[in-house]
Amino acid sequence: NYAKKFNSYNYNPNDPNSLSAQIVRGIQLDRNGELWVGLAGGGLNKFDRSRKKVTHYLNNPNIPGSIASNDVWAINEDSRGTLWIGTYGGGLDKFNWETETFTHFKFNPNDINSISDDFIRDIYEDSKGRLWIATDFGGLNLFDRDTESFYRIQHDPDNPNSLPVNTLRAVAEDRDGNLWIGTFGGGLSKLVLNPEEKKKVHNEVFNTDGNVFKNYQHDPTKVNSLSNNSIQSIYIDKNGIIWLGTFGGGLN
Secondary structure (H helix, E strand, O other), X not given: OOOOOOOOOOEOOOOXXXXXXXXXXXXXXXXXXXXXXXXXXXXXXXXXXXXXEXXXXXXXXXXXXXXXXXXXXXXXXXXXXXXXXXXXXXXXXXXXXXXXXXEEEOOOOOOOOOOOOOEEEEEEEOOOOOEEEEXXXXXXXXXXXXOOXXXXXXXXXXXXXXXXXXXXXXXXXXXXXXXXXXXEOOOEEEEEOOHHHHHOXXXXXXXXXXXXXXXXXXXXXXXXXXXXXXXXXXXXXXXOOEEEEEOOOOEX
């Protein structure tokens, strides 16, 4: 049995210990049991559930180590214990636990190894310990944390086996090691790895040769095709079934 009861935690401008905004975009429970909350316009909040204490991390343009943007849409604590923050407009941030400051990774048009877009939608670590960043306008990024460089995977209009669009929403990995990408307007995309890539146990280096995307899109002539080409969320259950939340087409 469970208590059929909801406790609400809201923004209260007169309470410094409340959430710093009312729209929640991302939630992550860290290994210490503390809850991190990403907010639209409210930055990042750390919620100590035992003490009911909230710590606010807000952008301050006069402090370089403050969070890059107050719009936080994605949070991920990786297997190394690093907390990554995806902001909407400020790029990717890395949190320093000791100093409680942030290192910024932003798009640089003059650096091909920078992140492809500053509007982050999802952060996902796969079974090999590789960190994938889905962006709103710049496609998919594979981030090598050792060299702090990004490898961009984007739509190529001349290649039908590339990503269908660069507007991404969600990333998930199946039990065979394939990566599934939910796009906005381009349907569902499966990154089919080459045999050598599948053999790897744990490796940040990604060999692009032989990897292709298999794309699934809505077809009005087929009743069992994808119901909508905009995928907002992906969940893969213990039986390997892939569940898709769409923007206008219900659940697939």
